[in-house]
Amino acid sequence: MKEISCKLLVIGAGPGGYTCAIRAGQLGLGTVIVEAAKPGGTCLNVGCIPSKALIHAADEFHKVGRMASGESRLGIAVGAPRIDLARTMAWKGSIVGRLNNGVAGLLKRAKVKIVEGRARFRDGKTVEVETELGLQVIRAETIVIATGSVAAALPVLPFGGKVISSTEALDLAEIPERLAVVGAGYIGLELGTAFAKLGSRVTIVEAQGQILPLYDSELTRPVARRVQELGVEVMTGARVKGLDGGALSVERADGSRTAIAADRILVTVGRGPATEGWGLEAIDLDRDGPFIRIDDRCRTSMRGVYAIGDVTGEPMLAHRAMAQGEMVAEILAGHKRAWDRVAIPAVCFTDPEIVAVGLSPEEAARAGHAVKTGLFPFQASGRAMTLEREDGFVRVVARADNHLVLGIQAVGAGVAELAASFGLALEMGARLEDIAGTVHAHPTLGEGFLESALKALGHAIHA
Ligand code: FAD
């Protein structure tokens, strides 16, 4: 048995954990990070990156398919596309591999010691890790828990056989002929759309009254329309009852039952914290529902133990985990930091994409604000026309009295890249006049942001 001591021990090398460890290393804190699987966590290995790779491959395949069937207005003709899924998956795997090595390299450069194996708490200062070389005991002044999340299972539809989570969906050997998706949230819609473009017949079952219930219906309407165009059947207000002779048994909103034949059933009904099976009960931290409770410095109920990322609850997004990780490292190095971010952008990589930062019009009204909103439709954008994608809009929400921007949302092809300017505007406390007073390059989709602000001010030029 080997023993080491360190200033900081980080458990889990996902976006939260590796960012925390790298920043701590840069700040000169003796840091050890333990990872049971590969560096990069859910996001890099089985989440953000592989899903966006598959979505890109599906988009390309679908685009060529449209050209082959004579649907392109650009005068481009090609033969019918074929896809070699094994090569697609190998390409996806090569991106993941490059990034795994990249994260490991960044940790080493920051002089962070990486221990491979599953950590288990002995007490609030001591963790043991079963490594290939035997048991490693690590004593630390401070421990950061960054163990992330796992896919939530439905008791009536446990994982196994044809019932799969996103992890298996991102590693399929064949494109399923018939795919049923349970849950029309982020993963269900992103992957459901990708498989529809790859040729699967997709049915999506959602318990709530609309797809992507997290967003308002104005924002999700273009996505619902596109999903319908792709031939995806969407059943909202429907409840899954289990498997019935291999088919998915579903109770519709009106109480009637239907059976959906499917080769694969992808269950995407949310994710839960990774808190089980590694001795967390030994230190008995306060919980917020199933998640670890934290304060505005990511401190848990035990002194010297912090928690960051998905294990601490919504929003379960990689960039939130990273921002928390960086903040905690700086706090441990003695900097005065607390969570004071105005907003965390959310991007849904559907077709078209959705971006939301800050408050929607309804949320602003519920918070008691009198608001002005401005909406610029991409139908009026020259850039959107040249990209053959006029669906969607940019919408800005501001206080009626002083025009402080409270929220910005957009839906449209490629709008994910606008998240940075939307986030910056909110974080810098921009008013409508600041956006209107910024020269936006032409022709870009970003001009929609300028135009939405002008619209809210009552003098839009192009709409
Ligand atoms: P994780 O990334 O879950 O990392 C936790 C790490 O801890 C894992 O590597 C795990 O092996 C390790 N670990 C757990 N327990 C132990 C232990 N006892 N000992 C040692 N190691 C341990 N978010 C976005 O922002 N954008 C997206 O586009 C996006 N797409 C997604 C797509 C899918 C299909 C999924 C599933 C998720 C997606 N997410 C996305 C969410 C994103 O992946 C998570 O928010 C993010 O990974 C959380 O980071 P984390 O560091 O908290 O935890």
Ligand code: NAD
């Ligand atoms: P989600 O919370 O986004 O969506 C789950 C959906 O399942 C909801 O619409 C919910 O109403 C529905 N649902 C719940 N129980 C159901 C049932 N019994 N029958 C039918 N529908 C049911 O969860 P997810 O899609 O699994 O994603 C998990 C997390 O991963 C998200 O919270 C998100 O933070 C993260 N993620 C983010 C991105 C991104 O940022 N682009 C992409 C993928 C995942």
